[in-house]
Amino acid sequence: MNKEEAIVKYLQYKKIQNLGYCKYAIFRRIIQYILDIHDDNYIIRKTFLKLYDKNYFYRISTTGKKSYRYKFNPDKFISMKDRPSKLNFPIVISFD
Numbered sequence: 001m002n003k004e005e006a007i008v009k010y011l012q013y014k015k016i017q018n019l020g021y022c023k024y025a026i027f028r029r030i031i032q033y034i035l036d037i038h039d040d041n042y043i044i045r046k047t048f049l050k051l052y053d054k055n056y057f058y059r060i061s062t063t064g065k066k067s068y069r070y071k072f073n074p075d076k077f078i079s080m081k082d083r084p085s086k087l088n089f090p091i092v093i094s095f096d
Contacts, residue, residue, distance in 0.1 A: 012074050
């Protein structure tokens, strides 16, 4: 198992997607914990960007062009463009 698979398995096990959109720093700390690398931010950032390129994370811009928040995507096959912006649940009321 390579490091990317280990990170994805851990994030799926902990259900990180329930946290919502978080800063990169939170995911950096999680990746540091999983890989036990605490002094090389370059490797951690490159690993995170590889996972982002493989569509494991959604990215939104909060206030400016430099500030982003990320959300873990356990179903990597659903891209940000394909998912609905607002989930609509039909409400059915029946009176019997």
